[in-house]
Amino acid sequence: MRTGVWLMGARGSVATTSIVGALALRAGLTGPTGCVTELPELRGPALPAFTDLVLGGHDVVATPLTKRAEALAEAGVLPGRLADALAAELAAVEEALRPAPTGGTQADRVAAVVRDLTDFRERHRLDRLVVLNVCATEPIAAPHPAHADLDALRAALSGPDEVLPPSSLYAYAAFTAGCPYVDFTPSTGARLPALAALADERGLPYAGNDGKTGETLVKSVLAPMFAMRHLAVRSWSGVNLLGGGDGATLADPAANAAKVASKQRVLGETLGYVPQGDTRIDQVEELGDFKTAWDLVTFAGFLGTRMRMEFTWHGCDSALAAPLVLDLARLTAAAHAVGRRGPLAQLAFFFKDGLDAPTHSLAEQWTLLRDFVAELHREAADEQPR
Amino acid sequence: MRTGVWLMGARGSVATTSIVGALALRAGLTGPTGCVTELPELRGPALPAFTDLVLGGHDVVATPLTKRAEALAEAGVLPGRLADALAAELAAVEEALRPAPTGGTQADRVAAVVRDLTDFRERHRLDRLVVLNVCATEPIAAPHPAHADLDALRAALSGPDEVLPPSSLYAYAAFTAGCPYVDFTPSTGARLPALAALADERGLPYAGNDGKTGETLVKSVLAPMFAMRHLAVRSWSGVNLLGGGDGATLADPAANAAKVASKQRVLGETLGYVPQGDTRIDQVEELGDFKTAWDLVTFAGFLGTRMRMEFTWHGCDSALAAPLVLDLARLTAAAHAVGRRGPLAQLAFFFKDGLDAPTHSLAEQWTLLRDFVAELHREAADEQPR
Amino acid sequence: MRTGVWLMGARGSVATTSIVGALALRAGLTGPTGCVTELPELRGPALPAFTDLVLGGHDVVATPLTKRAEALAEAGVLPGRLADALAAELAAVEEALRPAPTGGTQADRVAAVVRDLTDFRERHRLDRLVVLNVCATEPIAAPHPAHADLDALRAALSGPDEVLPPSSLYAYAAFTAGCPYVDFTPSTGARLPALAALADERGLPYAGNDGKTGETLVKSVLAPMFAMRHLAVRSWSGVNLLGGGDGATLADPAANAAKVASKQRVLGETLGYVPQGDTRIDQVEELGDFKTAWDLVTFAGFLGTRMRMEFTWHGCDSALAAPLVLDLARLTAAAHAVGRRGPLAQLAFFFKDGLDAPTHSLAEQWTLLRDFVAELHREAADEQPR
Amino acid sequence: MRTGVWLMGARGSVATTSIVGALALRAGLTGPTGCVTELPELRGPALPAFTDLVLGGHDVVATPLTKRAEALAEAGVLPGRLADALAAELAAVEEALRPAPTGGTQADRVAAVVRDLTDFRERHRLDRLVVLNVCATEPIAAPHPAHADLDALRAALSGPDEVLPPSSLYAYAAFTAGCPYVDFTPSTGARLPALAALADERGLPYAGNDGKTGETLVKSVLAPMFAMRHLAVRSWSGVNLLGGGDGATLADPAANAAKVASKQRVLGETLGYVPQGDTRIDQVEELGDFKTAWDLVTFAGFLGTRMRMEFTWHGCDSALAAPLVLDLARLTAAAHAVGRRGPLAQLAFFFKDGLDAPTHSLAEQWTLLRDFVAELHREAADEQPR
Ligand SMILES: NC(=O)c1ccc[n+]([C@@H]2O[C@H](COP(=O)([O-])OP(=O)(O)OC[C@H]3O[C@@H](n4cnc5c(N)ncnc54)[C@H](O)[C@@H]3O)[C@@H](O)[C@H]2O)c1
Ligand SMILES: NC(=O)c1ccc[n+]([C@@H]2O[C@H](COP(=O)([O-])OP(=O)(O)OC[C@H]3O[C@@H](n4cnc5c(N)ncnc54)[C@H](O)[C@@H]3O)[C@@H](O)[C@H]2O)c1
């Protein structure tokens, strides 16, 4: 099953790490640490092999991949020798990258993206092509009446307005080209009624939003712990210090607000009440691609006794995100292959703010994921010609 | 269903907090924070109500309960006004406490304990009586051939040797008196083949060991998080600073060793490998009944990138333990009522080192517990006279 | 030397703790922990004894002191028994409190304050009276041309405008009444040229601003440590979570800005460069009178190696501030007694943002303070009649 | 002033980093971050320039320096490119390293060391040669009567016994060869009356013990902070997790005990009382050349209010130690040049357990150091021929 992986934001940190990682796995130069789909509980024939993945993407900047890889090696995200060893393979991916279309109406840009996707699928004789958004986080998008209705949206796109934010425009183009779409960012992406209708019309699955790689990951196990023990969380305050491209974007208050909202959801929904406290995101350029998050939780126990816990998480965001991007590409391709459509709530495990997520407990999300993958393996086996 | 709760170590911190808490719940003076059996998912008719609980116990010291309660109030474990408001009820429990027997052969001491248990059950016309061990942690017990065989044990107890450590002697006495036994400590308790045989002979359930209230609780959600994300934990080091009675006991290296072993088990069994690092327990008298644990976890992600997390837990051990003691009393009584026997592996949720525990993941233990309690409710309903 | 201590904001947390503490010290019910002036290096005859202090003050609210004291006891700031034991003494101070004047022109309010101060000094036959500002933090004050010139200010005060923020109005009134003035808050206070001129005219000493009790205190020893070791601090980020009255005030962004600015100054001035990173102040009501601050420092060493340190400070702000308020009252009174005038730069030890502070290193500030106090003792001894 | 720097333990982490660093500084390939003697307050003509330093040493192992440098680069302690750029210079130092003598009597080994030192000094026409001990920490040495008396010692060294631990044997050899001696380790070194007598006889200065680079450094500013604020430290507990060669050595309980004792001294001597709590040192190989220390301090303030602070220090020990080794070499050479003799108490700034250290406060030690260096500059200038 030759599977294309098309990255929107293909020259960013997460994308570059995903690309180098996929090439390294394909070449047997690294192991599957961090790849959830390589755990014994999930591994299996329904998922495209790493050797079946073909990479491409769009970006608004033109920095060569090898230059981005060098910078990531310098920053301790990648071993430098890997990028060297994979120079030829990286050059091949470089070939496959396209500039994100600009100018014209939004309809023009959709057409250009669809053309790039279709070309790529044909040139590489792909069985299917998954589009994943790893662009910089957008500001919260302005509402527009056409968001609610597919016909209205089609009409509006040909007009002069910027109706859709880029993430949604990419979702629109992906669906139009017959590709499943995954949004790893907190941006709007496919989360508009008109886009749900389009995915439905085309019978396509999609997933999102906002990869869960740090503080929220920890919250998604600690908040259930407090809940299961019937302890009363009184406050939960957090600060996220991050450098890197994403840090710079989040210095913009509107983008920051989008991110914070998806971070706090897990608490209220897991605990059944919203404790005091806020999550802050601050940029500290010096931290590079690493992030330090600190959280303070105060809670009351039996007879009202006050207690507290704090944690510090010091993670490399791109190293945490990249294997999940590959997991999502494989899982979404497998779901598409057996005819799944609509939002993939079973992938909530990967997201801060999973589409239709029935739970924010990581353990429960894991059970959902495991059962879902078992089904995919079963269905894939059934579809095999005997 | 009048249910007796007999505490071995009845004048200790955990016991005193459990007693004050049970009385406060019975009197409606406090809420059920920290009581797992009061969560909507577990609540139900199979469990004895707080108003059905009757408390008693043994201890080797004679410090009055009210004095212990005052000290705990002074230390911030209990609200002082509670102990005042419950003076009469505390006096009644004081009446029911018995000195732990000393002198004579171990068989003599068993007989004395059995007599106290039987008297208590009769005087209060109890439907059943659960024995819970919350004594100070014992040193690791010396092995003895009679531990492996019930007949040999019966014979040996009448001899001059100290064949059983106190926790096991109490388990022996409880089973002999027809009482289920729960061990909240890391001591040997019922974990000897001869005692398993006795419980089986008498058709009694039992549970243990070592209540999970702090660092290990957190480990039991964080270790699965790393496992589910396929991250490679390289080292996990911890230090536990504790004051209080338990801290003093653990200053004894042998008792400490017993405790540390039960703490580290969760890692190896959850991750499938044992990371570097140790857990330390140090006494710092000044911390009183509070404990501060600090853990450092270093881990590798995709492409080998090194990351780290640390957490500090600042908990009041007795306030965390007491509601679990009451939960265990209720659950074990309910299990006994519907005829369960043998080790209650489904109560692993409560223990660092659960008997026959099939998993160390708190979330999986929760699922086991929830399903188990649902069965108890069903079976209890079936047994009701119509 | 009967010395009056007049607190602006006399019913707030800091003021109430200062009052209860002063009464407890006077009555021998507590020790001098936290009182810098009771250290062997500073103690001596120039300082008024605790038994010589007479307390009074203004506030805009009328909540009885005993009620504030009870709330502080409930919150764990004060031992409840102290307030009980000091009921009579507290009632006497309650008598001495006056409502902060409102209405009329600012000149009218100055006159009212001056009247209250003068009455108090006379009624209690005080040798001198020190005014200390512990009111809630004000927003940064709007500039006004009259701030620069004493005559212009005198004229403007009689006009309809609010020329001075309350803290400066109190400084004006204090100086007018012949009283030294200390500002424990980050508000403007005496920091206006016109007020400096007035203090000079009256030959009065003054001090401020913003008591140094938590994160900044720690910074004032850690930043010099990095400097003395020639380590390159790359980023210093902090978050302060605080409840209490002060937390609520600082939820107001303008007040917050005033506080943050005085917190960051220590870094730039000690290191000689400003590292990346910010300090955040967030209100978390649940923390009550306690504050938790977390700071992350990243630094580079020899050959560029990157390292990091973090600290968490969990302090009770009022308990830390109150003894310093008493120290400042004693020191400023002693300085006044021997004829010091103008800003007391030697008191920088106590402030985040000390007036004319020649250094932000706590150790250097300590040396200044110690030498200053030694001089006061010497001068006081010289002035004694033989 | 051509100055030799002779490192005992010359192939260890600290030594290798010191050598690479000195060469890099000499070649202008790195800046002086971490070098205290390059601060504006200390810099000056009395100190030998980096270009005047000539490096040599002894070790018991023969691993090539370039191999150790590569390992340190791999571990993130050194930039790999530095070792490459300095290949020729490193080879020259490699030439100058000698195997630590073994076999024979201790007098034979002393003679061998003295020969190596004298050869080195002559071959490189050095004005002086400083010996610095950076060997692995020794177990606490067994007492021996000859330690107290130089003549007895001379006699005993020719006998069959191991009278002196290696660090003291090296001090003996250094003094015999007319070289000042600095001990950067917690081993015995020059701290024996017989060695003091020998240094005195030869008119030589010496310094030690145990470089202060992490937790103790932080303690030496935080403990004075608590003292200056008259806060009552109730407990101070610490854990040091370290990998590297030093970590392995400290897994030996006797070596560990030596290190812990020198770490705790600062508290008792600064505070005037010893708070509860211990310092632990644990080896976690995975941490490599980095160390993580965590400390918890609990303290009481005014009216007894309980508060706490914790810090985590994540440092690269060799990167912190190496510039101090160079500082000590320069300072001790300068002291020797102007005729200082005996223990250099003014270098306490650099040590956990400074010889004759009059204070454990880093700030006070800084003042001593600054004044001392100013004197050296003055005396050096006076000695210049005009
Ligand atoms: N790394 C993580 O752990 C993590 C977790 C959750 C979400 N995310 C999200 O992943 C996204 C990528 O993060 P990153 O660290 O790689 O950021 P980055 O800034 O390094 O990369 C973003 C890339 O997107 C490109 N881009 C921006 N707008 C575009 C557009 N309209 N069309 C095409 N390309 C565009 C940029 O040129 C850049 O190359 C962010 O939205 C971030 O919030 C990351
Ligand atoms: N508090 C927690 O969070 C927690 C968690 C897990 C396990 N535990 C375990 O619970 C136990 C009790 O802890 P605690 O803090 O109450 O300790 P504690 O020292 O306050 O109380 C122990 C009591 O047991 C009594 N005792 C000792 N030996 C006895 C014997 N042979 N027979 C009868 N009584 C005896 C003592 O006199 C004392 O009153 C400890 O073993 C501890 O390890 C506690």
Ligand SMILES: NC(=O)c1ccc[n+]([C@@H]2O[C@H](COP(=O)([O-])OP(=O)(O)OC[C@H]3O[C@@H](n4cnc5c(N)ncnc54)[C@H](O)[C@@H]3O)[C@@H](O)[C@H]2O)c1
């Ligand atoms: N506690 C600390 O560690 C610390 C450290 C540095 C500075 N401070 C400063 O001390 C001040 C007091 O802190 P707090 O915790 O007691 O606050 P608080 O809110 O408890 O008390 C402030 C009091 O000031 C009164 N007040 C407000 N405006 C007034 C006015 N115009 N005239 C007279 N009274 C007025 C209020 O009614 C209140 O009673 C704050 O400005 C705070 O920033 C405190």
Ligand SMILES: NC(=O)c1ccc[n+]([C@@H]2O[C@H](COP(=O)([O-])OP(=O)(O)OC[C@H]3O[C@@H](n4cnc5c(N)ncnc54)[C@H](O)[C@@H]3O)[C@@H](O)[C@H]2O)c1
């Ligand atoms: N790195 C720091 O921050 C720091 C701080 C204080 C003290 N120290 C001390 O510095 C010393 C060196 O630390 P390291 O990390 O370089 O250790 P290391 O183990 O890497 O190096 C020690 C070297 O000493 C050599 N050695 C051992 N015994 C010897 C002997 N008798 N004669 C000659 N050589 C001998 C070893 O072969 C090894 O090469 C240790 O004693 C350590 O406690 C280090």
Ligand code: NA
């Ligand atoms: Na921390």
Ligand code: NA
């Ligand atoms: Na912490």
